[in-house]
Amino acid sequence: MQKFTTLTATACPIEIVNLNTDQLIPVRFLKLPRSAGLGKFLLHDLRYDAQGHERPDFPLNRPAWREARILIGGRNFACGSSREAAVYALVDWGIRCVIAPSFGDIFAGNAVQNGLLTAVVRDEEAAVLMAALGTEPSLPVSVDLAAQAIAFGRDTLRFSIDPVRHLRLLNGWEDIDLTRSRGSEIAAFKAMDRARRPWAIPPVAPAPDPRP
């Protein structure tokens, strides 16, 4: 997994609360493999109108923010469906960090698996950052994960992130590698648990179903 240490880039504000993962990547693109390149479908139905024309007023379509590597989102960013393709679309587009007052739980879990930083700031801090970008769209924003700091212009904000996710992102650790180092504990748990909860093991041959 790609590590995250620091990033300085332009940042695109998307001032929509409860922006769900159905918007981040609409369902009709979920059949595609990652190799198809999912970045082009990011926020597809908000970036394009029903005829397939770009909506020039949508933030990511504005010249200053087309190359943004940071998104500033509203409260409850990426709530809803567990589709990890929402993260793939962001990462494949080039986004490495999303700053928002809160995130959907499943999305935040998926993000860390793909090296995408979800930085939590307070509502009023997100508003200050969005306002600064409104005044000066190309203002560079610097994110420092170790310091949990976001610097822009003369301002600096602190952000929060789950301490476990913080460590994993900083070190680029993959879950599977951490788990493989726990093989003996898993085996011991399994043996103990089978005796303790015999009912938890499904039968190989299910009973006949009396129902229709």
Add this chain to the structure above:
Amino acid sequence: MNEPRTLFDKVWAAHEIVCGENGDALLWVDRHYVHEGSFHAFTRLDERGEAVAEPSLTFAVADHYVPTGRSRASTSNPEIARMVRTLEENCAKHRITLFGLGDPRQGIVHVVGPEQGLTLPGLLIVCGDSHTSTHGAMGALAFGIGASEVAHVLMTQTIWQRKPKRMRISVAGRPGPGVAAKDIILALIARIGTDGATGHAIEFAGPAIGSLSMDGRLTLCNMAIEAGARCGMVAPDETTFRYLAGRPYAPQGAAFARAVEDWSRLKTDDDASFDRDVQLDASEIVPFVTWGTSPEDALPIDGCVPDPTSATDETRASYLRSALEYMGIAPGKRLTEIAIDRVFIGSCTNARMEDLRAAAAVLAGRVSKVPGLVSPGSSQVKRQAEDEGLDRIFRAAGLEWASSGCSMCAGMNGDVVAAGERCASTTNRNFRGRQGPGARTHLMSPAMVAAAAVSGHLADVRALLAGRTQQS
């Protein structure tokens, strides 16, 4: 004396293999459900040359992409056929039991798990689908995960998780006639918001929950994710045990009695504390419908949609303008004056027997003024409904009686609501474009969808129940 613990604490603790230093834990997974959408995870396994660690604890169901029309086995859409075929191939390769197209046990994974007795109290259950919270209705700890985590569970039968906070939703009183579990959960989400339970495990408790059937509890926990919760749970009780007795994958005979002994201890201790407590009174809840583009945009059916000019701040006003514009509704309009174009009865939220009976009780002897689709939650539900004659009621009302799958809830299989069309739907998300690009969705209970169908507009089902018996 041991510290008093909640239901959630007990089930969590029973699965802890490793407790990390920063509050995360490596947890054992008892059941892993996969579906066509899990293909990213199987690709990951292939890339790493890994095997499935516990095929006997992994169960697959074809649901997200399956056609629901008559020519189910021979869909003309090659992309959809490929999704179903890929699942079949992955299951065969990794020796995973599959309830595929044509299997009498096929259905929506969150209907099939409980129905087959695979979902049991005290289990930890994951699936690459956010509505996995449904299974918490049986007293299981169940939550949705992403593709990377699906791959991790396939490879290790374990998952790393940070322990969520605990929230109790206590529901007093008894719901009145025409008020269903769907109304309770919509009322809750309207009150606490779609992020009201973010970072929390919900336990639903209180007399109104105890009096709900399993089908009602499954609806309630299904939409816990729509309040942002990591999971929703109901303590197992006699209703749960009666539901499970004799199910194909549940323990049988003496083993079942032993299990019930263990399961009976799965309840929150007196004096256990929650990080947050919310109280609702079911007797005050009336039928709810959504008017906007988030499940929190829900109101009692006798209300009016909000007016942006009376919003408390500009952010809210801007949201209201945008949602009303998408939905094509004038500010302040009475909900019962909103005309609909079609109805959908289906999904992991509301397509079980009780749901179909509630809709049929309203539709019997009446005709729908709009077209609509009824997709039972499982093939077994379909057969039982046909045994009870419900299919004839739906057909006589002018609705299409289809096969089981996720269908028009997310439109993956091609069952979509056309752009600009308005659908009264028993599903769980009224997001923009959820039922198809440009589709407008109003969420409500099955009985309320039936009321909308026979009225041609959003309507209060209570007025249509006079002289009829209806199971809530």
